[in-house]
Structures are given as C-alpha cells and as structure tokens.
Amino acid sequence: TQSTRPQRLLGAVQKNATRGDPRSVVRAIDHFCRHKEWAMNVGDEKGCILDSVVSEVNPAAVLELGTYCGYSTVRIASLLPPHAKLITLEFNPDFAAIARQVIAWAGLEEKVQLVEGASGDWIPKMKEQFGVKTFDLVFLDHWKDRYLPDTKLMEECGLLRKGSVLLADNVICPGTPDYLEYVRSSPRYTSQYFKSHLEYTKVEDGLEKSVFLG
Numbered sequence: 356t357q358s359t360r361p362q363r364l365l366g367a368v369q370k371n372a373t374r375g376d377p378r379s380v381v382r383a384i385d386h387f388c389r390h391k392e393w394a395m396n397v398g399d400e401k402g403c404i405l406d407s408v409v410s411e412v413n414p415a416a417v418l419e420l421g422t423y424c425g426y427s428t429v430r431i432a433s434l435l436p437p438h439a440k441l442i443t444l445e446f447n448p449d450f451a452a453i454a455r456q457v458i459a460w461a462g463l464e465e466k467v468q469l470v471e472g473a474s475g476d477w478i479p480k481m482k483e484q485f486g487v488k489t490f491d492l493v494f495l496d497h498w499k500d501r502y503l504p505d506t507k508l509m510e511e512c513g514l515l516r517k518g519s520v521l522l523a524d525n526v527i528c529p530g531t532p533d534y535l536e537y538v539r540s541s542p543r544y545t546s547q548y549f550k551s552h553l554e555y556t557k558v559e560d561g562l563e564k565s566v567f568l569g
C-alpha cells in the first residue's frame with residue numbers, strides 16, 4: 356500500500372540521521388523537505404528564530420500546540436535545560452505515531468510528553484493531568500483559527516504568568532489575522548514580529564513573539 360508523506364519523512368530520518376543526535380535529525384528533515392517533498396515543519400529559517408527565543412527564555416515548562424512529525428519538538432527539546440519538560444499536543448493520530456518515532460530517534464523521549472487530542476479539550480486539563488503550574492513558553496503551530504481561542508483559554512485557565520512567552524508560527528501564511536490583532540492591541544501583551552519565509556519557500560511568513568504581562 357502507498358506510504359504517507361510523514362512515513363517517508365520518518366524514513367529519511369532513520370536513513371540519514373544518527374540516533375541520539377537531534378541536530379542530525381533536524382538536518383535530515385530539512386534536506387528531505389527542501390529536496391524531496393515539502394512538508395509543514397517550521398523549517399530551518401524560522402527554526403533559527405525559534406531556537407533563539409527558546410535559548411533566551413530558557414524555559415522549564417513548554418507547551419507546543421501542533422506536533423506534526425516532531426521537527427520543532429526536537430528543535431525545542433534539544434535546547435531545554437535538564438529537568439525541563441515539553442508537552443506537545445497533536446490532533447492527528449497518524450502524525451502523532453510518526454512524531455513519537457522521530458522524537459525517539461533524536462533520543463529526546465525523556466524531555467517530551469506527546470499528548471493526542473484537541474487543544475480545546477486538553478488545555479483546561481493541563482494542571483490536573485500533568486501537574487503544570489504555568490507555561491514559560493508556548494509554541495502555537497496548530498489550526499490557525501484556534502490560536503486566538505486557545506490563547507484566551509490559556510489565560511482563563513491560569514496557564515500563563517507575568518513574562519510567559521507565546522511564539523506563533525504562520526502569522527502571515529496561512530495567516531492568523533484575529534490572533535495578530537488581539538496580541539498586538541491588547542494591553543496584556545507586548546508583541547514583536549520576526550519576518551521570515553514560509554518553510555522551504557520564498558513566500559513571506561513570520562513568527563510573532565508575544566510576552567504576557569499578567
């Protein structure tokens with residue numbers, strides 16, 4: 356039977372990356388997506404911006420909304436201090452199954468908890484289910500029309516503290532206009548746009564970094 360693109364991406368990781376070497380996993384995925392098949396990973400250009408924000412925040416607790424094949428999960432987890440935890444949420448069970456194997460190949464299982472399901476269902480249960488107090492960093496990369504409702508939900512559930520950083524992918528392409536309007540106009544956030552390009556293309560895209568002011 357036909358393989359899926361995520362399965363072929365995993366094959367490229369297992370063929371070209373070294374077990375336990377997160378950077379080689381990232382490099383293998385970027386090479387596959389640039390030269391073989393495009394896929395919706397944050398990619399190498401926006402990935403460098405992601406890396407710099409993660410390093411600056413040096414988070415103990417991270418939430419990623421949208422795992423896909425685990426590319427940004429591996430980038431983030433490889434930069435976390437010891438004992439820091441990354442919870443990543445994926446709606447699609449087939450994507451989740453591939454991501455688990457990519458994360459394992461990178462040797463980062465200890466730092467990552469992959470949860471399957473919808474953000475609207477899981478965000479209200481984060482504290483009781485995972486013993487989370489607040490998130491130091493949230494990477495939004497899931498359905499673009501869920502960025503705003505889920506940000507409001509995280510506020511309501513007390514998952515953000517003064518200084519929590521939201522980093523949102525795709526604020527230009529595919530675009531998240533209602534979310535951008537909200538974080539840029541709300542007195543409760545300080546927002547900054549990092550201009551870049553849609554992964555593996557010349558199309559404009561960017562990341563929006565928003566600091567919650569409490």
Ligand SMILES: O=C(NCCCOCn1ccc2cnccc21)c1cc(-c2ccc(F)cc2)cc(O)c1O
Nearest residue numbers: 395420421444445446472473474496497498528529
């Ligand atoms: O659609 C995208 N990502 C989202 C996937 C589903 O996420 C669903 N999902 C994952 C957890 C989760 C939790 N709760 C609900 C839904 C939840 C996405 C799309 C593009 C893109 C840009 C141009 C094109 F021509 C075509 C596609 C680029 C990106 O970087 C993206 O991230």
Ligand SMILES: [Mg+2]
Nearest residue numbers: 397496524525
């Ligand atoms: Mg994205």
